[in-house]
Amino acid sequence: MRHTSISSGYAARAAAIAVVLAVGAVACGPEGGDAKSAGASGTPRKGGTLSVLNNEAQTDFDPARLYTSGGGNVPSLVFRTLTTRNRENGAEGTKVVPDLATDTGKPNADATVWTYTLKDGLKYEDGSPITTADIKYGIERSFAAELSGGAPYLRDWLVGGAKYEGPYKDGGKGLDSIGTPDAKTIVFHLNKPEGEFPFLATQTQFAPVPKAKDDGTKYEEHPVSSGPYKVVKNENDGEHLVLERNPNWSAASDTERKAYPDHIDVRSGLDQAVINQRLSASQGPDAAAVTTDTNLGPAELAKVTGDKQLAARVGTGHFGYTNYIAFNPNVKPFDNPKVRQAIAYAVDRTSVVNAVGGSSLAEPATTFLPNQKAFGYTPYDPFPAGASGNADKARELLKEAGYADGLTVTLTHSNAKGGPKGPEVATALQDALKKAGITVKLQGLEGNDYNDTVASAKKEPGFFLRGWGADWPSGGPFLAPVFDGRQIVQDGANFNTGFLNDASVNSEIDEINKLTDLTAAAPRWGALDKKIGEQAVVVPLFHPVYKRLVGKDVKNVVISDWTGVLDVSQVAVK
16 A cells, blocks of 8 residues: 555555555544544535645546555545445544445355345436446456556456456456346355455445446546546546536435535645645635645644644544565575564664654554554564664574674665655664664665565565555455465565465465454454564564645544545535
8 A cells, every 4th residue: 555655455566566545553533633623613514625735646547447445535536336434533444334335245154255235226427327237347347457457356356357358358258256136236256265355345446337438448537427526627647637526426325425525626746845835824725625645744744733723734644554674584694583583673663763753653563463453453572672672682693693793784775765665764774783783784776676676576685674555454455465475476576575485374364364254353363463473574663654734624534544544525625
């Protein structure tokens, strides 16, 4: 998810291919703890125009190509899916709930077959009925090379998915592992047990697409709405989107989206400082404006904190994300566990947190899993060094590793100033490790070069900064891509940076994935996180906190721990 704003589970992957989403874990909602108190007071009512001021354009608006968490934000206004995220504040918002389907899915005994039934009366914007054949077709077209970009799980999970090339090349045969015995029933056959399939069914690839209206890569120009709004204007490849009410959407079948405003106007390509200035001033239409991709920076936050009226308009969000030090054990001296442990002890997390804006914008991390219950968060610290590091313990370990006189290493980081993997964090680590006798040389790389280098098994440096975010709030998509040895990719984007291939870890991942009781699965993910953490193939640094301003007339701000950002489907401007 996410890197600066929020990428998802395959977050690092998402960042590497420039697919970005958004924002993980304690309090959520506006300052003061009550999200619905932010912005204007009073009962939310229908009407008006909501303005969305964004930095990044919505360049993809085809459900096949969107890499979303919980269905996304603006896209979720147009595309409904089999399931969706619970539109509630905080931890309640980490639950998966029915959307087009009557429930979150019925598994067979070993969770390899999942069956869904559609609700009654579902219609597209043109009044035609939504059928399960449309959902099957929508998923199948996401396999087409020209419509790639969505989350990769379908290719891995569905029987026959690995070799399927999409409906444009299948001669009308379709993908046999998706059955539609009637217009209201759809059945998925999986390669292996997947207890978290209901989470996957929130992705926009599960949005219905009427085959007769599909014109391939041009479909995103006029996607057919199944949600409360339809697209009436899309200019300059997503820089300006105008959404109006879908007259055939029924609130009776959609209890998640409130759809208060009559119109949604999304303008992108704006400088982030300008976005926050406009939201702060709240002049004219900006009084009814929000942003879905721009956070408050340290300087802006300091200004806001000193103004009670502005502070009341700040929403605080937590998205499951961890920034960390990654080691490549194939590169000396990081093949020696004691060297990795020494660095873990030497890290000064207070200075790292300060480097990214302070405790309002980051929380120190000693666990790889985000500090949210939904992920299975289990507190642990295998290398307890306090808030500012333990240089003496680090020296002791270095001596045991054969480096009694210290050592010199190179830390690779992004050149993106102010970012979580940028020069400020690298310098903070350099200073802390120096106290333990470790001389750190810094190697800064520009955007794509950095992403390509750290995601390549062949070019991966020995010591670098990395981050990982969640595709959905669970330990599975957080741990498996980074620590399952069977997911090491030698000739493509690799996210198992520590090249960990521990049979007991791989086996436990398989066993947890069989569970459909996610409450039972969560603590097992937490225990697995602790087991992996003791191997010091990564050193967690911090979990980000997201602060976002809204216009003065905005009501009903809801921020879940699933996305960590304001949910536009709940906002009212009247």
